[in-house]
Amino acid sequence: MKLPVTRDLHDYWDRLKGERAAPDRADIDPVAIRQILADTFIIEVDASRRFPLRLCGARINALWLAEQKGRQFLNWWSSQHWRDIAAALRQVVDKETPLLAHAAGAAGGESAEFELLLLPLRHFGARRSRVLGSLAPIRPPVWLGMRPIGYLDVVASRTLSEKAMEASDDDWPLGSARRMAAADGASRSFS
Template sequence: MKQDGSIALFHYWNRLRKGRPAPKRTEIEPADIKTLLTDTFILERDTRGEAVFRLAGTRLCAIYGRELKGFSFPSLWREKDQRLVARLAHGVFESNSVVVIAFDGISRNGRSNAFEMVILPLDGGIDSPRSLGAISAEHKPFWLGADPIVEAQVESVRVVDPDREPMFLKNRPAIGVPALAPSELPSEGDVRTAGSRRIRHLLVFDGGRGQ
Protein backbone atom coordinates (compact mmCIF):
# COMPACT_ATOMS: atom_id res chain seq x y z
CA MET A 1 0.00 0.00 0.00
CA LYS A 2 1.21 3.46 -0.86
CA GLN A 3 -1.61 5.84 0.01
CA ASP A 4 -2.04 7.15 3.55
CA GLY A 5 -5.78 6.44 3.56
CA SER A 6 -5.28 2.79 2.65
CA ILE A 7 -2.57 2.31 5.28
CA ALA A 8 -4.55 4.09 8.02
CA LEU A 9 -7.66 1.99 7.38
CA PHE A 10 -5.61 -1.22 7.28
CA HIS A 11 -3.97 -0.49 10.64
CA TYR A 12 -7.36 0.36 12.21
CA TRP A 13 -8.80 -2.92 10.89
CA ASN A 14 -5.71 -4.84 12.02
CA ARG A 15 -5.96 -3.48 15.56
CA LEU A 16 -9.65 -4.39 15.79
CA ARG A 17 -9.24 -7.98 14.69
CA LYS A 18 -6.73 -8.83 17.47
CA GLY A 19 -5.30 -11.82 15.66
CA ARG A 20 -8.62 -13.07 14.27
CA PRO A 21 -9.13 -13.45 10.53
CA ALA A 22 -11.40 -10.39 10.58
CA PRO A 23 -13.11 -8.08 13.09
CA LYS A 24 -16.87 -8.24 13.50
CA ARG A 25 -18.75 -5.66 11.48
CA THR A 26 -20.38 -4.41 14.69
CA GLU A 27 -16.93 -3.46 16.01
CA ILE A 28 -16.43 -0.78 13.37
CA GLU A 29 -16.96 2.62 14.97
CA PRO A 30 -17.37 5.43 12.43
CA ALA A 31 -16.14 7.96 14.98
CA ASP A 32 -12.79 6.15 15.12
CA ILE A 33 -12.18 6.68 11.41
CA LYS A 34 -14.03 9.96 10.92
CA THR A 35 -11.19 11.46 8.86
CA LEU A 36 -11.45 8.53 6.44
CA LEU A 37 -15.22 8.19 6.16
CA THR A 38 -15.67 10.21 2.97
CA ASP A 39 -13.37 7.78 1.13
CA THR A 40 -14.59 4.51 2.65
CA PHE A 41 -17.22 1.98 1.61
CA ILE A 42 -18.81 -1.25 2.78
CA LEU A 43 -19.60 -4.12 0.42
CA GLU A 44 -22.10 -6.89 1.00
CA ARG A 45 -23.09 -9.96 -0.98
CA ASP A 46 -26.55 -9.83 -2.51
CA THR A 47 -28.91 -12.73 -3.17
CA ARG A 48 -27.17 -13.43 -6.50
CA GLY A 49 -23.82 -13.76 -4.75
CA GLU A 50 -22.54 -10.48 -6.22
CA ALA A 51 -20.68 -7.80 -4.28
CA VAL A 52 -22.71 -4.59 -4.02
CA PHE A 53 -22.21 -1.33 -2.16
CA ARG A 54 -24.03 -1.21 1.15
CA LEU A 55 -22.57 2.19 2.04
CA ALA A 56 -20.20 4.65 0.34
CA GLY A 57 -18.63 7.89 1.51
CA THR A 58 -19.68 11.25 0.14
CA ARG A 59 -16.41 11.93 -1.65
CA LEU A 60 -16.54 8.56 -3.40
CA CYS A 61 -20.07 9.24 -4.58
CA ALA A 62 -18.95 12.66 -5.85
CA ILE A 63 -15.99 11.13 -7.70
CA TYR A 64 -18.31 8.67 -9.44
CA GLY A 65 -21.07 11.26 -9.90
CA ARG A 66 -23.78 9.13 -8.29
CA GLU A 67 -24.96 7.50 -5.10
CA LEU A 68 -23.14 4.16 -5.01
CA LYS A 69 -25.37 2.44 -2.45
CA GLY A 70 -26.94 -0.63 -4.05
CA PHE A 71 -24.72 -0.57 -7.14
CA SER A 72 -22.79 -3.62 -8.29
CA PHE A 73 -19.12 -3.39 -7.34
CA PRO A 74 -17.79 -5.11 -10.50
CA SER A 75 -19.89 -2.76 -12.65
CA LEU A 76 -17.50 0.10 -11.84
CA TRP A 77 -14.76 -1.61 -13.86
CA ARG A 78 -14.20 -2.06 -17.57
CA GLU A 79 -15.71 -5.24 -18.94
CA LYS A 80 -12.43 -7.16 -19.27
CA ASP A 81 -11.64 -6.57 -15.56
CA GLN A 82 -15.08 -7.32 -14.11
CA ARG A 83 -14.57 -11.06 -13.70
CA LEU A 84 -11.23 -10.56 -11.94
CA VAL A 85 -12.68 -7.94 -9.60
CA ALA A 86 -15.67 -10.16 -8.80
CA ARG A 87 -13.30 -13.03 -7.90
CA LEU A 88 -11.20 -10.77 -5.68
CA ALA A 89 -14.30 -9.54 -3.83
CA HIS A 90 -15.42 -13.16 -3.43
CA GLY A 91 -11.99 -13.99 -1.95
CA VAL A 92 -12.41 -11.23 0.63
CA PHE A 93 -15.85 -12.57 1.60
CA GLU A 94 -14.98 -16.26 1.65
CA SER A 95 -11.25 -16.45 2.48
CA ASN A 96 -10.75 -13.25 4.50
CA SER A 97 -8.27 -12.01 1.91
CA VAL A 98 -6.88 -8.49 2.11
CA VAL A 99 -6.74 -7.04 -1.40
CA VAL A 100 -5.07 -3.91 -2.75
CA ILE A 101 -5.89 -2.75 -6.28
CA ALA A 102 -4.11 0.04 -8.15
CA PHE A 103 -6.28 1.34 -10.98
CA ASP A 104 -6.80 4.18 -13.41
CA GLY A 105 -10.16 5.91 -13.29
CA ILE A 106 -11.37 7.25 -16.64
CA SER A 107 -13.75 10.22 -16.53
CA ARG A 108 -16.77 10.95 -18.71
CA ASN A 109 -14.65 13.43 -20.69
CA GLY A 110 -11.74 11.03 -21.13
CA ARG A 111 -9.50 12.30 -18.35
CA SER A 112 -7.49 9.80 -16.30
CA ASN A 113 -6.34 9.65 -12.68
CA ALA A 114 -4.58 6.97 -10.63
CA PHE A 115 -6.25 5.48 -7.55
CA GLU A 116 -5.53 2.88 -4.89
CA MET A 117 -8.19 0.68 -3.31
CA VAL A 118 -7.93 -1.55 -0.25
CA ILE A 119 -10.61 -4.14 0.61
CA LEU A 120 -10.66 -5.69 4.09
CA PRO A 121 -12.88 -8.56 5.34
CA LEU A 122 -15.46 -8.15 8.08
CA ASP A 123 -17.11 -10.92 10.05
CA GLY A 124 -20.82 -10.48 9.41
CA GLY A 125 -21.76 -14.09 9.99
CA ILE A 126 -22.14 -16.91 7.47
CA ASP A 127 -25.25 -15.40 5.92
CA SER A 128 -24.07 -11.79 5.84
CA PRO A 129 -20.46 -11.43 4.64
CA ARG A 130 -19.23 -7.85 4.49
CA SER A 131 -16.04 -6.01 3.65
CA LEU A 132 -14.67 -2.58 4.46
CA GLY A 133 -12.69 -0.60 1.93
CA ALA A 134 -11.27 2.74 0.93
CA ILE A 135 -10.37 4.42 -2.35
CA SER A 136 -7.60 7.02 -2.39
CA ALA A 137 -6.69 9.23 -5.32
CA GLU A 138 -2.94 9.44 -5.96
CA HIS A 139 -3.48 12.97 -7.26
CA LYS A 140 -6.34 15.41 -6.84
CA PRO A 141 -6.72 17.27 -10.15
CA PHE A 142 -9.08 20.22 -10.41
CA TRP A 143 -11.69 18.20 -12.29
CA LEU A 144 -12.00 15.34 -9.77
CA GLY A 145 -15.55 15.34 -8.42
CA ALA A 146 -16.86 17.48 -11.29
CA ASP A 147 -16.07 15.15 -14.21
CA PRO A 148 -17.37 11.75 -12.99
CA ILE A 149 -15.33 8.57 -13.21
CA VAL A 150 -17.22 6.19 -15.49
CA GLU A 151 -14.76 3.32 -15.86
CA ALA A 152 -11.89 1.80 -13.89
CA GLN A 153 -8.95 -0.09 -15.40
CA VAL A 154 -6.94 -2.43 -13.15
CA GLU A 155 -3.20 -1.73 -13.20
CA SER A 156 -2.00 -4.10 -10.47
CA VAL A 157 -3.31 -6.38 -7.72
CA ARG A 158 -1.72 -7.25 -4.40
CA VAL A 159 -3.03 -9.84 -1.93
CA VAL A 160 -1.59 -9.02 1.51
CA ASP A 161 -1.01 -11.51 4.31
CA PRO A 162 -1.87 -9.29 7.31
CA ASP A 163 -0.07 -11.57 9.76
CA ARG A 164 3.25 -11.24 7.95
CA GLU A 165 3.38 -7.87 6.27
CA PRO A 166 1.89 -4.99 8.31
CA MET A 167 5.24 -3.25 8.74
CA PHE A 168 6.25 -3.55 5.10
CA LEU A 169 3.16 -2.48 3.20
CA LYS A 170 4.88 0.26 1.23
CA ASN A 171 7.61 -2.08 0.01
CA ARG A 172 5.69 -5.03 -1.40
CA PRO A 173 5.74 -5.56 -5.16
CA ALA A 174 2.43 -5.51 -7.00
CA ILE A 175 1.38 -8.01 -9.64
CA GLY A 176 1.21 -6.34 -13.04
CA VAL A 177 -2.12 -6.82 -14.79
CA PRO A 178 -1.74 -6.35 -18.56
CA ALA A 179 -4.87 -8.40 -19.36
CA LEU A 180 -5.74 -10.38 -16.28
CA ALA A 181 -8.03 -13.16 -17.36
CA PRO A 182 -8.10 -16.03 -14.85
CA SER A 183 -6.21 -18.28 -17.27
CA GLU A 184 -3.34 -15.79 -17.33
CA LEU A 185 -2.49 -15.98 -13.65
CA PRO A 186 1.04 -17.36 -13.03
CA SER A 187 1.45 -21.11 -12.85
CA GLU A 188 2.17 -22.73 -9.50
CA GLY A 189 5.83 -23.12 -10.48
CA ASP A 190 6.05 -19.42 -11.31
CA VAL A 191 4.46 -18.61 -7.98
CA ARG A 192 7.15 -20.48 -6.06
CA THR A 193 9.97 -18.70 -7.83
CA ALA A 194 8.31 -15.35 -7.21
CA GLY A 195 8.38 -15.98 -3.43
CA SER A 196 4.65 -16.36 -3.11
CA ARG A 197 2.07 -19.04 -2.57
CA ARG A 198 -1.37 -19.82 -3.92
CA ILE A 199 -4.44 -19.88 -1.66
CA ARG A 200 -7.29 -21.17 -3.78
CA HIS A 201 -7.50 -18.75 -6.71
CA LEU A 202 -5.47 -15.97 -5.03
CA LEU A 203 -1.76 -15.25 -4.69
CA VAL A 204 -0.20 -14.29 -1.33
CA PHE A 205 3.30 -12.81 -1.38
CA ASP A 206 5.50 -14.00 1.48
CA GLY A 207 8.50 -12.34 3.04
CA GLY A 208 9.23 -8.70 3.69
CA ARG A 209 11.03 -9.16 6.99
CA GLY A 210 14.46 -9.26 5.39
CA GLN A 211 13.94 -6.13 3.29
Protein backbone atom coordinates in the same frame (compact mmCIF):
# COMPACT_ATOMS: atom_id res chain seq x y z
CA MET B 1 0.32 0.89 0.82
CA LYS B 2 1.15 4.35 -0.40
CA LEU B 3 -1.77 6.41 0.86
CA PRO B 4 -2.53 7.42 4.46
CA VAL B 5 -6.20 6.50 3.87
CA THR B 6 -5.23 2.95 3.00
CA ARG B 7 -2.79 2.56 5.88
CA ASP B 8 -5.19 4.12 8.42
CA LEU B 9 -8.08 1.87 7.39
CA HIS B 10 -5.93 -1.26 7.39
CA ASP B 11 -4.42 -0.41 10.79
CA TYR B 12 -7.87 0.25 12.27
CA TRP B 13 -9.24 -3.02 10.83
CA ASP B 14 -6.21 -4.92 12.11
CA ARG B 15 -6.66 -3.54 15.65
CA LEU B 16 -10.36 -4.46 15.63
CA LYS B 17 -9.83 -8.02 14.46
CA GLY B 18 -7.21 -8.87 17.08
CA GLU B 19 -6.69 -12.63 16.95
CA ARG B 20 -9.76 -13.19 14.76
CA ALA B 21 -9.56 -13.56 10.99
CA ALA B 22 -11.88 -10.55 10.56
CA PRO B 23 -13.71 -8.09 12.80
CA ASP B 24 -17.49 -7.82 12.96
CA ARG B 25 -19.35 -4.98 11.24
CA ALA B 26 -20.73 -3.96 14.64
CA ASP B 27 -17.16 -3.36 15.88
CA ILE B 28 -16.68 -0.46 13.48
CA ASP B 29 -17.06 2.98 15.02
CA PRO B 30 -17.40 5.64 12.29
CA VAL B 31 -16.16 8.30 14.71
CA ALA B 32 -12.86 6.42 15.06
CA ILE B 33 -12.24 6.66 11.31
CA ARG B 34 -14.01 9.96 10.60
CA GLN B 35 -10.94 11.40 8.85
CA ILE B 36 -11.13 8.69 6.17
CA LEU B 37 -14.88 8.00 5.95
CA ALA B 38 -15.20 9.93 2.68
CA ASP B 39 -12.95 7.37 0.98
CA THR B 40 -14.48 4.21 2.48
CA PHE B 41 -17.29 1.84 1.60
CA ILE B 42 -18.93 -1.37 2.76
CA ILE B 43 -19.98 -4.10 0.34
CA GLU B 44 -22.63 -6.69 1.13
CA VAL B 45 -21.89 -10.23 0.01
CA ASP B 46 -25.27 -11.27 -1.33
CA ALA B 47 -26.34 -14.75 -2.46
CA SER B 48 -26.14 -13.83 -6.15
CA ARG B 49 -22.64 -12.35 -5.62
CA ARG B 50 -23.59 -9.00 -7.17
CA PHE B 51 -21.94 -7.20 -4.23
CA PRO B 52 -24.24 -4.21 -3.56
CA LEU B 53 -22.74 -1.24 -1.73
CA ARG B 54 -24.26 -0.81 1.73
CA LEU B 55 -22.38 2.42 2.54
CA CYS B 56 -20.24 4.71 0.43
CA GLY B 57 -18.20 7.80 1.31
CA ALA B 58 -18.68 11.27 -0.18
CA ARG B 59 -15.41 11.41 -2.18
CA ILE B 60 -16.21 8.07 -3.78
CA ASN B 61 -19.70 9.31 -4.67
CA ALA B 62 -18.06 12.43 -6.16
CA LEU B 63 -16.12 10.24 -8.60
CA TRP B 64 -19.37 9.23 -10.28
CA LEU B 65 -21.33 12.39 -9.36
CA ALA B 66 -23.96 10.07 -7.88
CA GLU B 67 -24.77 8.26 -4.65
CA GLN B 68 -23.29 4.77 -4.87
CA LYS B 69 -25.16 3.21 -1.94
CA GLY B 70 -27.37 0.44 -3.29
CA ARG B 71 -25.44 0.15 -6.56
CA GLN B 72 -23.30 -2.84 -7.41
CA PHE B 73 -19.57 -2.71 -6.70
CA LEU B 74 -18.87 -4.59 -9.92
CA ASN B 75 -20.42 -1.72 -11.90
CA TRP B 76 -17.44 0.48 -11.01
CA TRP B 77 -15.25 -1.71 -13.20
CA SER B 78 -14.93 -2.13 -16.95
CA SER B 79 -16.60 -5.30 -18.19
CA GLN B 80 -13.24 -6.84 -19.07
CA HIS B 81 -12.33 -6.72 -15.36
CA TRP B 82 -15.60 -7.96 -13.83
CA ARG B 83 -14.43 -11.55 -13.53
CA ASP B 84 -11.10 -10.50 -12.02
CA ILE B 85 -12.76 -8.19 -9.48
CA ALA B 86 -15.41 -10.79 -8.60
CA ALA B 87 -12.65 -13.39 -8.13
CA ALA B 88 -10.67 -10.97 -5.95
CA LEU B 89 -13.75 -10.27 -3.82
CA ARG B 90 -14.42 -13.99 -3.44
CA GLN B 91 -10.83 -14.47 -2.26
CA VAL B 92 -11.19 -11.65 0.29
CA VAL B 93 -14.48 -13.09 1.53
CA ASP B 94 -13.83 -16.83 1.37
CA LYS B 95 -10.25 -16.78 2.68
CA GLU B 96 -10.76 -13.71 4.88
CA THR B 97 -7.64 -12.19 3.33
CA PRO B 98 -7.13 -8.45 2.68
CA LEU B 99 -6.34 -7.31 -0.86
CA LEU B 100 -4.54 -4.21 -2.12
CA ALA B 101 -4.95 -3.07 -5.71
CA HIS B 102 -3.87 -0.29 -8.01
CA ALA B 103 -6.60 0.93 -10.38
CA ALA B 104 -6.92 3.53 -13.10
CA GLY B 105 -9.83 5.49 -14.52
CA ALA B 106 -10.56 8.59 -16.58
CA ALA B 107 -13.06 11.41 -16.92
CA GLY B 108 -13.19 13.52 -20.05
CA GLY B 109 -9.93 12.02 -21.31
CA GLU B 110 -8.02 12.89 -18.12
CA SER B 111 -6.79 9.82 -16.26
CA ALA B 112 -6.26 9.18 -12.57
CA GLU B 113 -4.74 6.39 -10.51
CA PHE B 114 -6.30 4.93 -7.37
CA GLU B 115 -5.38 2.71 -4.46
CA LEU B 116 -8.04 0.15 -3.51
CA LEU B 117 -8.13 -1.80 -0.26
CA LEU B 118 -10.58 -4.65 0.42
CA LEU B 119 -10.88 -6.07 3.95
CA PRO B 120 -13.12 -8.93 5.10
CA LEU B 121 -15.82 -8.22 7.68
CA ARG B 122 -18.21 -10.46 9.51
CA HIS B 123 -21.80 -9.46 10.14
CA PHE B 124 -23.37 -10.64 13.40
CA GLY B 125 -20.57 -13.21 13.51
CA ALA B 126 -21.36 -14.64 10.07
CA ARG B 127 -18.42 -15.10 7.70
CA ARG B 128 -18.68 -14.22 4.01
CA SER B 129 -21.08 -11.35 4.60
CA ARG B 130 -19.35 -7.94 4.26
CA VAL B 131 -16.25 -6.25 2.86
CA LEU B 132 -14.85 -2.98 4.18
CA GLY B 133 -12.87 -1.00 1.64
CA SER B 134 -11.30 2.23 0.59
CA LEU B 135 -10.78 3.81 -2.81
CA ALA B 136 -8.64 6.92 -2.97
CA PRO B 137 -6.84 8.75 -5.77
CA ILE B 138 -3.08 8.66 -5.60
CA ARG B 139 -3.16 12.31 -6.72
CA PRO B 140 -6.58 13.99 -6.53
CA PRO B 141 -7.73 14.65 -10.10
CA VAL B 142 -8.66 18.23 -11.01
CA TRP B 143 -12.00 17.00 -12.39
CA LEU B 144 -13.13 15.32 -9.12
CA GLY B 145 -16.70 16.40 -8.42
CA MET B 146 -17.09 18.11 -11.81
CA ARG B 147 -17.14 15.20 -14.28
CA PRO B 148 -18.10 11.58 -13.66
CA ILE B 149 -15.42 8.97 -13.95
CA GLY B 150 -15.96 6.19 -16.44
CA TYR B 151 -15.13 2.65 -15.47
CA LEU B 152 -12.11 1.65 -13.44
CA ASP B 153 -9.49 -0.80 -14.66
CA VAL B 154 -7.36 -2.97 -12.38
CA VAL B 155 -3.67 -2.41 -13.01
CA ALA B 156 -2.24 -4.75 -10.35
CA SER B 157 -3.24 -6.40 -7.10
CA ARG B 158 -1.89 -8.54 -4.32
CA THR B 159 -3.17 -10.17 -1.18
CA LEU B 160 -1.83 -8.84 2.08
CA SER B 161 -0.25 -11.69 3.99
CA GLU B 162 1.53 -11.15 7.29
CA LYS B 163 4.85 -11.53 5.44
CA ALA B 164 3.89 -8.85 2.93
CA MET B 165 2.83 -6.48 5.73
CA GLU B 166 6.34 -6.62 7.20
CA ALA B 167 7.89 -5.33 3.96
CA SER B 168 8.56 -1.64 3.49
CA ASP B 169 6.58 0.51 1.07
CA ASP B 170 9.67 0.70 -1.14
CA ASP B 171 9.38 -3.05 -1.72
CA TRP B 172 5.85 -2.72 -3.12
CA PRO B 173 5.67 0.13 -5.63
CA LEU B 174 2.24 0.64 -7.10
CA GLY B 175 2.13 0.20 -10.84
CA SER B 176 4.69 -2.58 -10.89
CA ALA B 177 2.48 -5.60 -11.41
CA ARG B 178 5.41 -7.97 -11.72
CA ARG B 179 6.98 -6.92 -8.40
CA MET B 180 3.61 -6.82 -6.64
CA ALA B 181 2.75 -10.32 -7.82
CA ALA B 182 6.11 -11.62 -6.62
CA ALA B 183 5.28 -10.43 -3.11
CA ASP B 184 2.85 -13.19 -2.35
CA GLY B 185 2.43 -16.62 -3.87
CA ALA B 186 -1.35 -16.18 -3.74
CA SER B 187 -1.17 -12.84 -5.53
CA ARG B 188 -2.78 -12.22 -8.84
CA SER B 189 -1.80 -9.58 -11.38
CA PHE B 190 -4.22 -8.16 -13.88
CA SER B 191 -3.34 -6.68 -17.23
